[in-house]
Amino acid sequence: MTALLSAQQRDALERWLAHLRALDGAAANTITAYGRDVTGFLAFLATHRGGAEGTAALASLPLQDIRAWMAHERARGLSARSLARALSAVKRFTAWIADREGSDATALLSTRGPKFRRKLPRPLSEDGARAMLDSVGDQSREDWIAARDTAVVTLLYGCGLRISEALGLTGAAHPLPDILRITGKGGKTRLVPVLPAARAAVADYVRLCPFDLTASEALFRGARGGPLNPRLIALAMERTRLQLGLPATATPHALRHSFATHLLSAGGDLRAIQELLGHASLSTTQAYTAVDAARLMEVYEKAHPRA
Template sequence: MSETGDIIDQWREHLAIARRRSPHTVRAYVATAARLLEYRHIKSWQQVADLSTRDLRGHLAERRAEGIGNVSAARELSALKSFVTHARDLTGAEPGAAPRIRGPRIKKGLPRPITPDEATNMVSTVAESAAEDWAGLRDSAVLLLMYGAGLRIAEALSLKASDLPLGETLVVTGKGNKQRVVPLLPVVRDAVAAYVAECPFEVSGDAPIFRGVKGGPLSQGIVQKAMARARRALGLPDTATPHALRHSFATHLLGSGADLRSLQELLGHASLGSTQIYTQVDAAKMLEAYRSAHPREDG
């Protein structure tokens, strides 16, 4: 294997195992690193560690000339900073020091949550449209973990059999290997228990709770496709994605009176700024929606 291939393999392993990044993030960060190595003819970790702010600016300028927009450029910069910082950790050159470079300004749009009724109908439709009953129970349980507990899809799918039986709270390992404790509503716990009871594969030890039809770990793509089918059946917009369920969890809780710091902890946001965007949504409307239809023990 080439030296470049070794670097990419080591970077992929670091992201997936040491940093516990989602498969989507791993793919994106690895692709960004591979482009950098190719464009700059880099063959060693030391060469990566030696890259200057000017080098990175030049690389990003080349990428912008290829037509990538502000959002893509900002994402690539984040990946590049992480890559170079890791190289400096490995080589002892300014260990832990991230390159000082600002990315393009990105105007954040409002999250687009779905209403409680839409979420409830989505969960029901996903369950009813599955090819097998156990798979329907599985998909609806995953969606309820996102809508009822605010989990990211990768966090829900990373749950292990050792986490069972689910109690009133759950320790979740999120981005950056950071752990947080989230409360679990009875309807969420019941949905997971119903799926486990019907799952045709043994759920024990360190095995993942959620399985694909062949018994392997359930992929995000399967859940996304199931929700896309339900979305079309219900006539919902394309923005009604699995992640929209997490947005709904956040907006409904904020509307019900949750403070930003508590919401930040529940969502696992690294900074309060990521959570503050939810304050721009109509609080009164969220409160009414949450009280009327958010999953809870009596409904």
């Protein structure tokens, strides 16, 4: 697809992605997705307009060409959510170009993305989460793998970690401290308290693990000693949910949702939970939790300054 881009477009795209990586601290997956989305957009324009153009052409791009690209993407099966993300990437790239070239890209930047309904997270019930932690180790015949899977899901639920964050821990993290410093999305760091149950689960895994867990290498290992593939945790949870009769939404990420929801339901402060999850926006944290309106009003009334 990049063959359809002009040399100037390819150079600008590489410089923009480098800017996002170095200055904005965007995550690797975000960089990859943005690069793919913008490349697809520029490649479509090259075909639609009869050849690749320079970056200046983006500023004068007519609205009908933008709509033609969006219609093309929808026709090939792209969801409204994915198209909205792609349009966001294209806008960011165009705004960066316009800022450097002094051009006016109002038409593209004012384009509205498709409407879509955000999927609300579905956390496990408290009983379901406990059952998952108690049973996930039963899926393996090897004691050390059973202990490993239990340790990982305990970190997801007990500390609210993303699966990538848990599997990103190295041997230097053992024994787990009272407070973990986690580097999350966009390179942002946060401090996460470690429950005794999580510390004990990891210690049990380390004791049984047959591999040398050096400080610089992955803490959680696969059967052959390499870094643990997150898919293996997802499979262990899938088998467990089928055994327990839990819903299909009982995934590794659902444990992070459950962590937030259960903390808030137990009286946790929404701002504190926001910090624990590493969310930049409080609205993100609110959407992340599944609590009823009465509970949210109770939290709001406690937090709202009174005259």
